Structures are given as C-alpha cells and as structure tokens.
Amino acid sequence: MTRPPAHRAAAPSGVLVLAATPIGDPRDAAPRLAEELRGAQVVAAEDTRRLHRLCQALHVRPAGAVVSYHEHNEASRTADLLERLLAGDRVVVVTDAGMPSVSDPGYRLVAAAADAGVRVTCVPGPSAVLMALAVSALPVDRFCFEGFLPRKAGERARHLAELADERRTMVFFEAPHRLGTTLAAMRGAFGDERRAAVCRELTKTYEEVVRAPLAELVTWAEQGEVRGEITVVVEGGAARPADxxxxxxxxxxxxxxxxxxxxxxxxxxxxxxxxxxxxxxxxxxxxxxxxxx
The missing domain is CATH 1.10.10 (Arc Repressor Mutant, subunit A)
Known part of the structure; x- marks a missing residue:
C-alpha cells in the first residue's frame, strides 16, 4: 500500500531585504533601492531622519510602516520584525550608509530570519570597505575586514598585536576624533614603515585619500583636525623567515x-x-x- 507523502510545513512567505544605501553621494543608490523602499510593508531604518532625506533625494515615499532599528533597540525590535516576516511581510532594512549588518544593525535579524526559514536577500550597492580597498593602492587580492577597533587603549593594543603577522590587507573603520590615537597604536604594533591609506569622506565633496607609511600618517594626523567618515586600509605583514x-x-x-x-x-x-x-x-x-x- 502506498503511503501518502509526509506533510511538510510551508516556508514563511515574508522576505527580508538588506538594502545598501549610498555612503555619501545619493546618486550612487541602486535603482532597486527606490523600488524596495516604495513597495515594502515595513522599512526598518537605523536613523529615520536620514532615511527621510534619502527618500527625498530618490523621489520616493515608502508606502509601508517606517520604524527605527538601531544599536539601542536592535535586540528588542528584532522579535517584532521577525513576527512581521512570518506573517508574510516584506521587510527592508537600511542603515545610515552601506550594507546593513556590516558594522551596522541587521545581523540579529538576519540570523533570526534564517533560523525561521525566512528568505533573506539584499540590494547590492556602495561599500566603504571595497571602495577604500580599491583606491588604497595596496594589494587587494586577499584582505580582511576588522571593523572598529576597541576604544580602550589596552584592548586596542592587544587586538593590533594579534594582527601584527596578518599577511592580508586589513580594513578598519574609525571615528575621526580617535584617528590619531589609532594610527599611533598601529604604528606601535606594525612598525613605522608599514604602508597604509586613510580614506576620508568617500564619494562626498571633500573626498580625500592619504597614502603613506604609518609613521608619516601619524604626523599628518597630528597637524590638524580630521573630519568625516574614516576608513583605514593597512598593508599586510611580510612573511617571516621560517624555521x-x-x-x-x-x-x-x-x-x-x-x-x-x-x-x-x-x-x-x-x-x-x-x-x-x-x-x-x-x-x-x-x-x-x-x-x-
């Protein structure tokens, strides 16, 4: 006797969309970004005011609900957004710049959605990490992204010491008021001659890329206040002679x-x-x- 096929629960019909936003120039927005913002049932934004300005630049008005989703409410709001996804909604997550979940809110929701069987996709777009690598004039065949370094001096020094023998090109984010301290710590961990690039205000009016050994970059940073969004690219270490x-x-x-x-x-x-x-x-x-x- 033929047995009926085992019952399989239908996958949730909702879709989570991670939408990359411009890192500076709104003209860099992917055409799909406007479509997703216009058609989603929920738009979860790191900063709703910035989202409003972006929507004005793109000439789009979200038809669905707009909610805040940032580092201070990410843990609590993830459950609400997952509930909307399980109910069949299309939820778009945007951050202030770049791809959500990359040093920005989004990871918790991606993990929860994946565990629940919800489809997760993204709208590709601008990336400070890739742009900084491309313009750094440093090797890009192999690289690693380290995000923001620890703020405390001891923890920062230990983290950089662990990276001293890293042979891949390294990419870091940093706040402008900590740049001088960070470059000095990198100089201490990697040496005076390690090549690096400080990429500032990428795609914006005052875009600047300063390429030099770390010792020179420390001096440059001490000469005046550095402003704007900062990405630092550091050359990987040379292979040490093997025993x-x-x-x-x-x-x-x-x-x-x-x-x-x-x-x-x-x-x-x-x-x-x-x-x-x-x-x-x-x-x-x-x-x-x-x-x-």
Missing part, C-alpha cells in the same frame, strides 16, 4: 594524520613562507631516513 626544522615537522605531522605529502607541503608553505619544493625534498629525505633506520 626549516619547525616547518618540516609541521609537514610530517600533517602526513602522519593522513594528509598527502604534496598537500601538506603546500599548506605549510602558505602558513610559514617556507619554499614548497624545499619542504617536499626535506620531507622525502626524512621519510627515507626513518624507513632505513
């Missing part, structure tokens, strides 16, 4: 755990900066020596 014996041991340990010799050599070479062929040859000799003893 040949320690690197070889890492390879042998990986092989002992079942990894192929070729793959183990490639991984350790990437990790330590040791030459891959040298590691391979040394590992072969070590295995032959062990087999003959």
């Amino acid at each position: 040949p014996e320690a690197a070889l041991q890492l390879v042998l340990d990986r092989v002992a755990r079942g990894e192929r010799l070729k793959d183990a050599c490639a991984a350790v070479a990437e990790q330590t900066g040791a030459p891959k062929k040298g590691l391979y040859d040394a590992a072969v000799r070590a295995r032959h020596t062990a087999a003959g003893s």
